[in-house]
Amino acid sequence: MNWSIALLFFGSAAAMHHGVAPICSGHVVAAPHEGFDDHTAGLARSVASALGWGWVVAEHYRAPREGRWFDVNRPTERPRGPDGRPVRARAETRAARKVYDRYQRLLLRAGRRAQGALDLLVEFHGHARALPDGRTVQVIELATIGFARPELEALADRYRELARRMLSPEDRVPLAVEQLQPRYAYAGHELDFRFHASVAKRTGALRPERARRALHFELPQRIRFDPRRRAAYARLFAELLAPLGPRTLPPAAERRSERAD
Template sequence: MKLLERLLSSALVADDLKNQLFAFLGGNAQEFPALGGQNLTRVQAADLLCELIPAEIQVRGICSLPVAAVAAAPHVSFDNWSEYFCNRIARRLHIGWVVAKNFRDQHAATIPVSIGRHIHVNRPTESDGPGRTEYESERARAVHEQYLTAIREASGRASLPVDLLAEFHSHHRTPDLEIATAGVNEELAADLFQFYNSLREKRPLLPAMKIAPLHELRLSADAARKSGSIRTEVARVALHIEIPLEMRQSESLRRLMLVSLRLTIDELLKQLQANPEIA
């Protein structure tokens, strides 16, 4: 019987065990007094938490449009509210829908200490924690390939590239909505910028938008554009959407941001359907 099964079979419920392991890893003790007389090292405790909090990539919907379009949230449980935006926009626009959960640890609400799992999913790299240097690894490459496969499946296509990938992320570095891109020229970026600004004129609480290649971005998604999902090999048009903190802090602001992003992406979908060579 696996260690996890032995521990949970002794009436210690999963949440209690997780909390005890979090407390252990957050302290200085070197061994966790497990049940059955077996002590756990810090590495074993982290591995056990990885079993209790599984990382997974889910295809939640298949695109039903003439163009192959997918919304994705690769950093759920790390990028706050990214799943909220991804889910609702995908359902409303009838596009494919992919989420990846629990691959990046040290989220204050769900994984308050590092459990040795900070895999970036939308690129074939991991790091030793938030803000640390990225490096390629076998497990990171495997996760990234699984993510690309999920995008393809959600698009309804037999192979990549899809026509549109919209990735949802969240940030707190600036008050702006920032969109890094692939397959977007200045003319298309200007069209989307003008469309969004027409919405903003009627909705003054919306943040300013910056979109590449029209603007210089603080959050340029360089790693994902170099070797990850924000490349034309993956999607003819790719949007890496960074939603600012201010627009995630209340339901009214989230709804405002949600509707505006949905309308902007829908405008792009209409352009892609009308002119398949637009990018």
């Protein structure tokens, strides 16, 4: 049975889709900003399918040209300004709360949870951070909740080993972990860790009441925009995440979408 949740606007439709894990795992992979963080949806579905976990995709909720910017994984948006385009300042609004509640509801459905918290939420996002000279920063930034420092050190070590084993040297992208590297070196620059997911941790899907543990990946363009490299990283992330939860080998997760009123 297919369902979908959608908000219809002029232009592209904002919609949410989900696939239910074949077991009651409480483990979900999500891409809440597809259409703005391009090529994160397919990556999330591929990783979830390989692991037998649930997945949730929200697409086109961030569409500045069409005058909307919902943050999806927290109850905030950038309201329209006088010119019809989203302003920079975010605000909690009734519309943003409605979008966030839909996202949270689908996370629970995808993880086969009636209520409470997921055991693990993995979110894939995309960034286009640039250096002062205009070059883009090709680094994965990982913000987390619910992990002890030794666990994160082991995760970072495992990532480096998998990248060495599964990727060619030119395809490898370094990983910076929030709690381990508040500053990191890249291309001759010392950079502050930027993508902390602070609001989602405080009021959204990354709160401990919603996810006992969470991994918030910000992926650079180098990973997302090349199909071959994207597929390679999907395999790598599946191997990286496998020890963090139950793993099955189903033919496919049950796939569902929900359409709103």
